Amino acid sequence: MRLLSYVIEAHVIRIIKGEVYYLMLKRSTKEKYPGLWQMVSGAISKNEKAFRAALREIKEETGLSPQRFFAVPKINSFYLPERDHICFVPVFAAIVDSNSSVRLSEEHTEYKWVNKKDAIEMLAWPGQREVVEIIDEYFGTKQSALNFVEIKDIR
Numbered sequence: 001m002r003l004l005s006y007v008i009e010a011h012v013i014r015i016i017k018g019e020v021y022y023l024m025l026k027r028s029t030k031e032k033y034p035g036l037w038q039m040v041s042g043a044i045s046k047n048e049k050a051f052r053a054a055l056r057e058i059k060e061e062t063g064l065s066p067q068r069f070f071a072v073p074k075i076n077s078f079y080l081p082e083r084d085h086i087c088f089v090p091v092f093a094a095i096v097d098s099n100s101s102v103r104l105s106e107e108h109t110e111y112k113w114v115n116k117k118d119a120i121e122m123l124a125w126p127g128q129r130e131v132v133e134i135i136d137e138y139f140g141t142k143q144s145a146l147n148f149v150e151i152k153d154i155r
Contacts, residue, residue: 002085009076009128010040010054010092011135012064014100014113020140022119022132023102025061026110037112037122040094050090051151058094062111063103066094070148074134076127089127093135093148116140 012023027036042057044050051071058064069092076089102111114122116136120129138146 002083003088004085005050005088005090006044007087007089008042008044008050008054008057008092009089009131010058010094011072011131012040012058012062012066012094012096013135013139014096014098015139016098018140019115020136021113021115022135023062023064023096024112024114024119024122025104025108028107028109031107033124036124038124039128051092054090054092054094055154061105061107064094064096064100066096066154068095069093069151069154070095071151072131072134072148073146074127074131076125076131078125091131092151093139095139 014021024037025040027033027038029035040058040061042053044053058066072091072093074091076091077086079086104111116132119132123129123132134146138148
């Protein structure tokens with residue numbers, strides 16, 4: 001069995017009056033998991049750092065540029081039986097301006113800005129729902145003991 005990391009998960013958020021809103025994207029019928037609501041996700045290119053892949057995927061899938069960008073203290077994972085490997089998925093949070101306009105790529109057909117409750121209901125995998133809880137605890141209540149690492153080199 002091999003342990004690999006070749007995809008990222010990036011939660012794009014905006015904060016309005018202390019409440020966190022999550023950008024949810026609906027996958028195109030041409031994509032794997034058609035019709036599924038998700039955050040930004042994508043592959044890490046050869047010799048690309050995971051955080052750079054996340055920034056690139058955010059731009060490609062939404063047209064957005066983060067004002068601030070963080071490594072979330074959580075790694076998601078999944079097992080692929082056909083390849084007998086486990087993939088570790090680094091997770092990021094990107095804060096964008098509340099007035100930003102989303103420009104979807106062909107990978108998605110719709111988007112919605114939703115609150116924590118709705119984001120949790122829309123996401124398919126438990127690890128992704130846990131990330132929403134972690135992000136909301138950190139950015140929403142600011143009562144978290146967690147320490148998100150801010151990545152400053154985002155341009």
